[in-house]
Amino acid sequence: MTELLLIHGTCHGAWCFDRLLPELHQRGLSARAIDLPGRDGSPTTLDDYVRAILAAASPDTILVGHSAGGYAMTAAAEAAPDRFRGLIYLCAYLPAAGLSLADMRRAGPSQPLMPAIRLAEDRQSFTIDPALAPAAFYQDCPPDLAAWATAQLCPQPVLPQQTPLWPTKAEPLPRHYIVCENDQTIPPEYQRQMAAHVPQDCRHSLPSGHSPFLAMPARLADLLARLCLGILE
Template sequence: MADFLLIHGSCHGAWCWRDVIPALEALGHTARAIDLPGHGDDPTPLAEVTLEGSRDAILAASTPNTIVLGHSWGGYPISAAGEAAPEAMRALVYLCAYVPISGLSMVDMRKRAKRQPLMPAVRRSEDRISFTFDPDMAPELFYHDCPEAAVAYAMPRLTPQAIAPQTTPLTVTDRLAGVAKYYIRCTEDHAIPPEYQSEMVRDWPGDHVFSLPTSHSPFFSDPAGLAALLDRIAKTDVGASRRGKAD
């Protein structure tokens, strides 16, 4: 069985994985979630949050046997972790997440999409250090197919997102290329256009790209389905690893 480390996206925290962790455990896996710097219970001031700090938090929680999943913006810090220490993880999973192009920041990657559904909801702080999402728009962007109870749970827990780590370019090399990577595209996503998710992984092997018919938040709308897909990825990755050792 696999060990999963679950990394949240913008304005979220470890709390968003509350339904996925027991679903993975029911399938025999171990699963953990952490708060990135400046989120949840982490006390880092927003002005001090960096991409490097987020990377290091992931590496501190990962082991060579860990499958690290990043949701949305979380694709960037997990990529930074894979670039810095590819030996510190078993594989990376991008859940409707940004996949970096070397030299570009997450904001640069977002701007490459032909549609920008998130931007009307972004509210920058007066000091320009962070942003939040308009609470009247967030449910439709992130949770349109989620149970009402899950939306009520999530909304008061959303926190400001530091801007600096998302405007920091990331250089990736063959070090990251050597890490096994999988992508889960959410076909009903109202935050990151599904067609852009496909574009970011158009050159990936077909058996490393999967789809879920959900919103941007399958951890609430279909935690069992997400866990089943992660179980499938874990079994696929084990098979690939064994074949690689045999070769």
């Protein structure tokens, strides 16, 4: 049975999809989320991410990657493209050949997240300033929900975001991109630039900030259900 596997982004975890998963299940979709390794700040590589995703994947998995999760899921699809039915990028980094996620972040028209990043003394991980997190990640969420989410944030290992990819094997897989038009974390114009690498009819948008799984989970679930149906047809 086809399953959606949700991959979180920077400093997040499976918890961020808590409001989305019930909506997906109500629409008859099998879906779950995983924690990527290194959330305790321990040394972690992009290969560790790949192993975690492959261990969680079933034979017909559709991956949904949010933000930095787009990089992790692409790396997993590169490692074993036959394990996946498709890739859905949710305001996510769609890797460019030879660039790391950090390279792509720097290449964007602006870097809204940078003022909120606090690098650890050993330079192996970073966190997000709690005072700046609501504006950085949860622009259109109610204050109490943004506060709850901010309290869940964890350290982000640096190395996975400094590792370049040369995607080739994943490119034949069906790919969709969802632009979040009010995103203040990854500029929407940069998202549209990345989305240009998928076919026109595979580009979609939501009137959302960076975290539609919290701000509009029902609307996001409707869109994901439609995209899954298209991938499986």
